[in-house]
Amino acid sequence: MLRQYELVERVKSYDPDADEALLNRAYVFSMKAHGSQLRASGDPYFSHPIEVAGILTDLHLDDETIATAILHDTIEDTLATPEEIERMFGPNVARMVDGVTKLSKIEAQTENERAAENLRKFLLAMSDDIRVLLVKLADRLHNMRTLKFIASPEKRRRIARETMDIYAPLAERIGMYEFMTELQALAFQEMEPEAWASITKRLELMRAGGGDLLARISSGIRLLLGRDGIVAEVTGREKQPYSIWRKMQERHIPFEQLSDVIAFRVIVDDVADCYRALGVIHRRWPMVPGRFKDFISTPKRNGYRSIHTTVMHTDRMRIEIQIRTREMHDQAERGLAAHWAYKREGDGAETQQASYPWLKDLIEILDHAASPEELLEHTRLAMFQGQVFAFTPKGELIQLPRGSTPVDFAYAVHTDLGDQTVGAKVNGRVVPLRTQIQNGDQVQILRSKAQHPDPAWEGFVVTGKARAAIRRFVRHKERDEQIEFGQKLYDEVVSRLPAPLGSNALKEALKRLMLPDEASLMVALARQTIDDEALMEALMPGAVGKPEGDKRPPKRRQQRSAVSIKGLTPGVAVKLAQCCHPVPGDRIVGLRRPGEGIEVHTIHCRHLAEEADAEWIDLSWGTKNDSGTARLRLVVRDEPGALATATTVFAREHANIVYLTLEHRDRSFHTYAIDLEVKDIQHLMKIIAALRATGGVSSVERLSG
Ligand code: MN
Numbered sequence: 001m002l003r004q005y006e007l008v009e010r011v012k013s014y015d016p017d018a019d020e021a022l023l024n025r026a027y028v029f030s031m032k033a034h035g036s037q038l039r040a041s042g043d044p045y046f047s048h049p050i051e052v053a054g055i056l057t058d059l060h061l062d063d064e065t066i067a068t069a070i071l072h073d074t075i076e077d078t079l080a081t082p083e084e085i086e087r088m089f090g091p092n093v094a095r096m097v098d099g100v101t102k103l104s105k106i107e108a109q110t111e112n113e114r115a116a117e118n119l120r121k122f123l124l125a126m127s128d129d130i131r132v133l134l135v136k137l138a139d140r141l142h143n144m145r146t147l148k149f150i151a152s153p154e155k156r157r158r159i160a161r162e163t164m165d166i167y168a169p170l171a172e173r174i175g176m177y178e179f180m181t182e183l184q185a186l187a188f189q190e191m192e193p194e195a196w197a198s199i200t201k202r203l204e205l206m207r208a209g210g211g212d213l214l215a216r217i218s219s220g221i222r223l224l225l226g227r228d229g230i231v232a233e234v235t236g237r238e239k240q241p242y243s244i245w246r247k248m249q250e251r252h253i254p255f256e257q258l259s260d261v262i263a264f265r266v267i268v269d270d271v272a273d274c275y276r277a278l279g280v281i282h283r284r285w286p287m288v289p290g291r292f293k294d295f296i297s298t299p300k301r302n303g304y305r306s307i308h309t310t311v312m313h314t315d316r317m318r319i320e321i322q323i324r325t326r327e328m329h330d331q332a333e334r335g336l337a338a339h340w341a342y343k344r345e346g347d348g349a350e351t352q353q354a355s356y357p358w359l360k361d362l363i364e365i366l367d368h369a370a371s372p373e374e375l376l377e378h379t380r381l382a383m384f385q386g387q388v389f390a391f392t393p394k395g396e397l398i399q400l401p402r403g404s405t406p407v408d409f410a411y412a413v414h415t416d417l418g419d420q421t422v423g424a425k426v427n428g429r430v431v432p433l434r435t436q437i438q439n440g441d442q443v444q445i446l447r448s449k450a451q452h453p454d455p456a457w458e459g460f461v462v463t464g465k466a467r468a469a470i471r472r473f474v475r476h477k478e479r480d481e482q483i484e485f486g487q488k489l490y491d492e493v494v495s496r497l498p499a500p501l502g503s504n505a506l507k508e509a510l511k512r513l514m515l516p517d518e519a520s521l522m523v524a525l526a527r528q529t530i531d532d533e534a535l536m537e538a539l540m541p542g543a544v545g546k547p548e549g550d551k552r553p554p555k556r557r558q559q560r561s562a563v564s565i566k567g568l569t570p571g572v573a574v575k576l577a578q579c580c581h582p583v584p585g586d587r588i589v590g591l592r593r594p595g596e597g598i599e600v601h602t603i604h605c606r607h608l609a610e611e612a613d614a615e616w617i618d619l620s621w622g623t624k625n626d627s628g629t630a631r632l633r634l635v636v637r638d639e640p641g642a643l644a645t646a647t648t649v650f651a652r653e654h655a656n657i658v659y660l661t662l663e664h665r666d667r668s669f670h671t672y673a674i675d676l677e678v679k680d681i682q683h684l685m686k687i688i689a690a691l692r693a694t695g696g697v698s699s700v701e702r703l704s705g
Contacts, residue, residue, distance in 0.1 A: 099132035132403035160190035487521025583628030585681030590617035642696030
């Protein structure tokens with residue numbers, strides 16, 4: 001255990017202006033407060049906060065943070081009060097000790113009690129001041145180092161799992177890889193003791209067999225670089241048992257087949273040397289494809305910079321090499337904490353900060369904040385700038401980029417959930433799907449198995465996962481629509497053939513057209529890469545040019561009538577009139593004839609005048625309508641691709657063609673009747689406007705009675 005003067009000396013060594021008296025007061029206060037309490041190890045309890053403070057001096061943290069570390073368990077475990085702490089150590093230390101205490105309380109709860117509400121507080125408290133988090137991580141690290149002294153296996157396992165799930169990722173998030181690695185190593189050892197033992201043993205065997213492999217390869221790399229005038233510090237290490245284990249899991253391969261269990265780090269003077277060293281290394285040993293990553297030109301979100309590559313060192317051995325500058329190295333090991341150190345030391349502060357844009361803001365705020373409240377508010381935001389944390393109803397934590405919506409959330413939980421999303425509740429209230437999720441929100445996704453992704457979502461989602469899933473769906477849907485539309489064109493062409501088709505005609509036609517299957521033919525027809533005549537000729541060679549014979553109009557498809565209309569007695573049969581094709585948003589009226597159901601017409605329908613006997617019922621649309629079918633008359637010029645251009649409008653607007661027939665055809669124009677499924681009148685108007693603006697379209701009108 002560090003003695004009082006040793007601890008003070010350490011802090012003074014990197015921060016000569018540190019408040020010595022503050023540190024001394026904290027040391028004595030904590031020692032007295034913890035008194036004769038003992039740790040599970042049998043050590044005096046007091047050794048724990050001092051060790052935690054010691055860990056933080058390695059990170060060169062400021063005097064207030066060190067004092068917080070020394071005092072971090074006094075409120076929770078002794079008679080000391082927050083008021084006392086504030087009086088003796090000032091508001092900053094008091095606030096930070098309070099922050100750490102809150103975090104510890106949550107830890108002490110059982111899994112069930114630690115529900116969403118607590119996790120939310122946990123995150124917010126942690127975000128109050130990054131230094132609170134640093135103390136908490138050091139506290140956890142020391143507890144993990146002494147985990148073996150805890151008698152209860154369940155308790156050990158719980159602490160290990162929590163470390164793996166919460167603290168190691170947090171350390172990674174703020175770039176403290178050294179912390180992360182040690183936390184993972186200790187937790188892994190507890191959680192998977194057998195795997196840990198067997199991997200450790202194999203590493204020992206490898207070491208025994210290979211002589212001083214790490215040193216040999218390291219000096220080889222150093223000499224190689226030296227010949228090109230690059231001064232480098234090269235160190236080798238075995239990968240951690242945990243990361244080896246994870247790799248074995250991910251790739252489903254046994255230890256023997258893992259060819260890169262050793263890794264090397266090349267530290268050079270400047271960025272130019274990083275790239276030169278990379279060139280030299282790649283010239284000497286072949287690189288393994290797919291493993292090269294340049295985090296210097298594109299740093300990780302947490303600011304991490306390095307070049308990673310893997311090369312074939314010998315036939316059987318791949319080695320991973322990381323190349324970085326000294327500064328990058330310090331940051332990678334100490335993350336955020338390194339920044340604070342650089343900031344205080346003054347030199348290079350500008351370049352350091354440039355690599356962590358969010359931290360630059362933060363340091364500025366720390367320097368210039370007018371009040372503690374302002375500081376608090378800003379540091380809380382800056383801590384996870386670019387990130388929001390939200391919870392599932394079960395309290396599971398989902399981390400998302402800022403600006404994420406419930407749709408992003410749903411896809412982050414599971415692709416199926418995303419696909420089936422129909423709505424969302426945030427903190428118990430139904431919200432639009434484009435709502436941006438705020439930190440700490442609880443998000444419940446309302447789902448329906450019948451639901452599909454809405455292409456309009458692409459306009460507001462921010463995560464790649466959501467966007468990719470929506471696009472994938474739209475692509476499939478477009479193809480489905482094209483097949484359906486192509487089928488209609490096909491039927492229509494067949495109906496114009498002079499004679500009925502033989503049973504093998506389609507098969508033969510596919511061969512003649514050199515298409516693999518029916519679906520491809522339908523897509524080709526929809527896209528008009530095959531025109532009517534070519535199809536006719538393929539189906540019935542010699543048919544083109546003969547008179548069209550008797551036209552057999554294709555059968556109409558059954559109309560869907562999932563409508564919601566206000567003003568009706570429940571249970572009364574209702575159907576949309578086939579003369580005027582009302583769609584949601586049209587002004588409508590109901591006609592009731594004796595002994596029949598109600599027929600819904602648009603208010604302008606000509607047939608209304610003829611229905612003097614029927615009873616007129618005043619109706620309006622309900623809220624649940626998702627579509628109606630409108631009839632259009634579309635006249636296109638007789639030129640290649642004219643109909644195809646029109647169809648792309650339907651596809652783009654996601655309007656489904658329910659029925660299509662060629663009404664009239666002459667030298668200049670083709671006239672089609674199209675029944676189009678649209679969302680509502682606005683949707684229809686938009687489509688008509690788009691059609692009118694489309695080349696090849698001569699005219700378009702809605703037929704309504
Ligand atoms: Mn503690």
